[in-house]
Amino acid sequence: DAMVIQNPRYQVTQFGKPVTLSCSQTLNHNVMYWYQQKSSQAPKLLFHYYDKDFNNEADTPDNFQSRRPNTSFCFLDIRSPGLGDAAMYLCATSSSQGAIFNGYTFGSGTRLTVV
Amino acid sequence: AQKVTQAQTEISVVEKEDVTLDCVYETRDTTYYLFWYKQPPSGELVFLIRRNSFDEQNEISGRYSWNFQKSTSSFNFTITASQVVDSAVYFCALIGNNAGNMLTFGGGTRLMVKP
Numbered sequence: 001d002a003m004v005i006q007n008p009r010y011q012v013t014q015f016g017k018p019v020t021l022s023c024s025q026t027l028n029h030n031v032m033y034w035y036q037q038k039s040s041q042a043p044k045l046l047f048h049y050y051d052k053d054f055n056n057e058a059d060t061p062d063n064f065q066s067r068r069p070n071t072s073f074c075f076l077d078i079r080s081p082g083l084g085d086a087a088m089y090l091c092a093t094s095s096s097q098g099a100i101f102n103g104y105t106f107g108s109g110t111r112l113t114v115v
Numbered sequence: 116a117q118k119v120t121q122a123q124t125e126i127s128v129v130e131k132e133d134v135t136l137d138c139v140y141e142t143r144d145t146t147y148y149l150f151w152y153k154q155p156p157s158g159e160l161v162f163l164i165r166r167n168s169f170d171e172q173n174e175i176s177g178r179y180s181w182n183f184q185k186s187t188s189s190f191n192f193t194i195t196a197s198q199v200v201d202s203a204v205y206f207c208a209l210i211g212n213n214a215g216n217m218l219t220f221g222g223g224t225r226l227m228v229k230p
Contacts, residue, residue: 033218042206042220043160088158092218104150104218108159 003027006091006107013081013114021076021110023091029105032074034066035090037109043090049074050096078112086114117142119209119221127227128197136192136205136224144168144211149183149190150218154204163205166190197228 004025013019023032030051035043047056049068063085065077078085091107118141128134140149151163164174166183174181178195194201207221 040223040225042222045217048217090160103148103165104162106152106160106162108157111158 004091004093004105004107006089006110008110009108011110011112013078013112015082015114016080019078019081019112021078021089021091021112023074023076023107024072025093025105026072027093027095027105028071029093029095030071031094031096032068033092033094033104034074034076035092037088037090039087046076081112081114083114086112088112117144117209117211117214117217117219119207119219121205121207121221121224123224124222125225125227127229130199130228130230131196133193133195134197134226134228136194136207136226138190138192138207138221140188140190140207140209142209142211142214144213146212147214148210150206150208150210151181151190151192152206152208154206154223156203160206163192194226197226199228199230202226202228 007022031048033048034046036046037043045057046060046064047066063079067075076089088109088111090109092104094104120139122137126134147168149166153161153163164181171183171185180193182191204223204225206223209219
C-alpha cells in the first residue's frame, strides 16, 4: 500500500547531540510537511516543502533544519536538541494540483526523547 | 486567518453512551475542507473524514456520524454506543483554499470511554 513511513518509531538522543529523523513516501506527493507535537497539544507545523521549495514557519527555531533530497524522502535535523524538543514528530504529505486538494497523509510519527 | 476551536478539552463517558465532540471553525475562504483525525495513545494520526465546504450533507459511517452546518460554522462528530477502543484524542482541522494547503488544527478533545 502507498504510504508515509517514519523511522525510527522511537528515538532517544542526548542533550546537545545532533539527531536526524527520516520520512519516506510512496505516494509521489509533491508536498511534504514536518509537524512537532508536544504532550497534550495539537500538532504544530515546523516547515514544508512544496516540490523542492522549502518553506519555514516564522517561529520555527534555527535549531531545526530539513532536507529533501528527492520526492520520496524528507529529513528533519535537530542540530542541538534540548529537553524542550522532546515531542512526537509527524511527517505528512499532500498532493496539490491547482485548486484541487487531495488531502493529507500522515506517517506514524517518531517520538523523540532527550536525555 | 484560519481558526479551529474545540471547546471540550476532555470528555469522559461510560461505554455504550453516545458522545458528541464539538468543532467550530473560522475562515474567510469560500472553498475549504474540514477534517477529523483520531490520535490513539500510540501517537499516529488516523484520518476519519474529509468534508468540503460545498457539501453540507451529513455523513454516517458505522457508529460515527458528522454534522456539518455552515450557518453556525460547525462540524460536530458523534460516536454512537461508544466503546473503550474509542478512547483517544480527536482533532478537528481545516484547510482553506487560499491557505496554501496549510492544515490548521483545533486543540483536540481527549475522549475517555470507561468500561
